[in-house]
Amino acid sequence: MLDVDGFACSDFNECNTANGGCGQFCNNTIGSFNCYCATGYSLRLDGFTCTGFGPVSQLSCTFTTTTSISITWIEPVPDVKGYDIIYIPTHGFFQPSPKTHFRSPGDTTATISGLFSGVQYSLSVFAFGLWNDSANVSTECITGLPPPINISLSLASRESVVVRWSKPARTLVLGYRVWLTDKETMIVASSRHLPQSAVSAAFTSLVPATEYVVAVSCISTFVQGPQADVTIITETDPPFNLFVDDVRDSRLALFWTPPVAKLIGYELQIDSTGQRRKRRSTSTITLPGSSDSYLIQDLVPATQYVLSLTAVSRFARSTAMTTTGITDTDPPSDFKVQKVSSSWMSVKWTPPVAVIVSYHLEVIEDASQDEMHFTIPSTLTAFNITALDPTTKYTILLAAVSMYGRSDVVEIYGSTVSTVVAEYSRTTTTQEATTTTTDRHVATTDTFWLNQLHTTLRTGSTPAVNQFRLELLETTTMSPTTEFQLQKDASTTPVKTPASGYNREYRTSQTTLSLLQTIQRMKDRVGELLVEETSSEDVLTTAESIKNLFLRDSFLHLTNSSSEFPLEVNSK
CATH class of the missing domain: 2.60.40.10 (Immunoglobulins)
Incomplete structure (x- = not known):
């Protein structure tokens, strides 16, 4: 084609006009053109039109598993003879050649199995006819991943x-x-x-x-x-820092630090072995989950306990944390002075509940602070403290000793008496009044007992223990038949008695009555002191005064002034 300048020529593109008359594709060339067909089609003899069918459409993955892929498509023309599916991994695994899967012409779905997991595959589908194949259509699908x-x-x-x-x-x-x-x-x-x-x-x-x-x-x-x-x-953690404190003879307190776990409670197990029966005792206590301490009561003194604490959650129980606690030894009770003398004291007590091995008794003289120590067998509940000084105050301490230690000390006070005081008791009775006659008058009084009052017979016999009653003392002139006769005047003269052969001095009835009245008053004072629960020292002082009156007056038929008049007082 001549250009407008009249000299040069340019090619004319026939494909620009009605696609060059080609049925599918037109290819322009210098000075000419040609027609061609798509894959799956062939150019007819006229050089313009194509015969055959096109590729499948709407190819997609419909379902994948860890080892398979399912795809679907729409067939291009009804006269397709079948389909050829090619698949190959695009990443991760090396595969030297593609794999082919054939399907019948009526199928428009396919499932490819036996694949690797987690791998991306490229899948291509070709439709083929009797003489040729369609163009391929491709898609990519990924197989699923399995869990570990x-x-x-x-x-x-x-x-x-x-x-x-x-x-x-x-x-x-x-x-x-x-x-x-x-x-x-x-x-x-x-x-x-x-x-x-x-x-x-x-x-x-x-x-x-x-x-x-x-x-x-x-x-x-x-x-x-x-x-x-x-x-x-996760496991339930146990309590920690378990320890025992505030230990007494019948109780002890258990403390601990709570665990981190959320608890519904604790289980406390208490084990002990009784020393008397050698039998194991176990008890279990349930405690709230918010607890961090517990006071264990009603325990046996001087006993070792094994305490096991377990934390309990809604899932499980923790391991048990264990500690031991030993209750204190309880002291003896009702400790008191039972009897006193000039050189000894008798003490008694009630034994403790604890199984003990002995008692420890300590005696301290108040003035000099001198100490005496005694170890007493566990089977005894009374003890005589000897080698004491007369009229001396003492502090007496008693403690029970078990295999686990000593109890607290119980303390009492006591005093020895003078060597010349006789024992007396508090018992008083009322005696019937005696009838007064012209020959003999007897003073009416309450009975006052002096036990172990020694009277010495002039015949040289050994001292005998008598019970003396004040009302039996004669207070007026005795009758002529009596052994001893009173003079009519107030003076006293020695008289030799037929029975004894000794001289006696006799007082008038007035003097004798005065003496008896004095003794009666002192006797009444002793009774008052006993009722008032006054200290034994006041009682002993009054009793010693009575004794001196007996020693001083021969009319009362007592031993001479050199005779001993011992007194042992029952102490409350």
């Missing part, structure tokens, strides 16, 4: 856990995700990504007595697979 296999958990400690797993076969895994969830709150407590070489993971700082879910999933370039999970409950 052989997942398991093991507790490394009370507050840590280790999860282990294995890589699934025929799977492209680039890494793993592992995470820990509190099952009660559904809060993810920890999450991490691990490389493809990892086969375990550890979680620490867990809360005791808590239920956790540990999950692991595989990760590829394209997707994260489903999780494999396992549930674990």
Whole structure:
């Protein structure tokens, strides 16, 4: 074609006009053109039109598993003889040649199985006829990832856990995700990504007595697979810093620091072995979960107890924490002075509940602070303290001794008496009044007993213990038949008696009555002191005065002034 300048020529593109008359594609050339057909078609002899059919349409992946891919499409023309499907991995695995899968002409779906997991595949579908094939249509699909296999958990400690797993076969895994969830709150407590070489993971700082879910999933370039999970409950931690304090003879207090776990209670077990029967005794007490101490009461003194405390959560029980406690030895009770003398005291007591091995008795003289110590067998409940000084005050301390130690000391006070005081008792009775006659008058009075009052017979016989009554003393002139006669005047003269052969001095009735009245008053005073529970010293002083009156007056038929008049007083 001549250009407008009249000299140059340019090519004319026939394809620009009605596609050059070609049925499908037109290809312009210098000075000419030609027609051609798409894949699956052939150019007819006229050089313009094509015969055959086109490719499938709407090819897509409909479903994938870890080892298969399902696809679907729409057939191009009804006279298709069949389909050829080619698939090949595009990433991760080397495959030297494509795989082919044939389908019958009536099918427009296909499932390719036996694939690798987690791999992206390219799938191409060709429709073929009797003489030629259509153009191919391609799509890409990814197989699914399986979860890790052989997942398991093991507790490394009370507050840590280790999860282990294995890589699934025929799977492209680039890494793993592992995470820990509190099952009660559904809060993810920890999450991490691990490389493809990892086969375990550890979680620490867990809360005791808590239920956790540990999950692991595989990760590829394209997707994260489903999780494999396992549930674990951490151990219930026990209480700690268990100790015993505030120990008494029948109780002790147990203290502890509560565990971290959320508790519903504690179980306290108390074990002891009785020393008397050698039989083990066990009791169990349930305590609230908020407790941090407990007072154990009604225990046996001087006994060793084994205390085991277990924390209880809603999942399990902790290990038992154990400590021991020994109750104190209880002291003797009702400790008192039973009798006193000039050189000894008798004390008695009620034994303690504890099984003891002995008693320790300490006697301290108040003035000099001199001490005496005695070890008394456990079978005794009374003891005579000897080698004491007369009329001396003492502090007496008594403690029970068991195999676990001494009890608290019980303390009393006592005083010895003079060597010349006789024993008396508080007993008083009323005697009938005697009839007064002209020959003999007897004073009417309450009975006053002086035990162990020695009267010496002039015949030289040994002293005899008598009971003396004041009302039996004669107060007026005796009759002529009596052994002793009173003079009519107030003076006294020696008279030799037929019975004894000794001279006696006799007082008038007035003098004798005065003496008896004095003794009666002193006797009444003793009774008052006993009723008032006055100290033994006041009683002993009054009794000693009575004794002196007996020693001084021969009319009362007592021993001479050199005779001893011992007194042992019953002490309240």
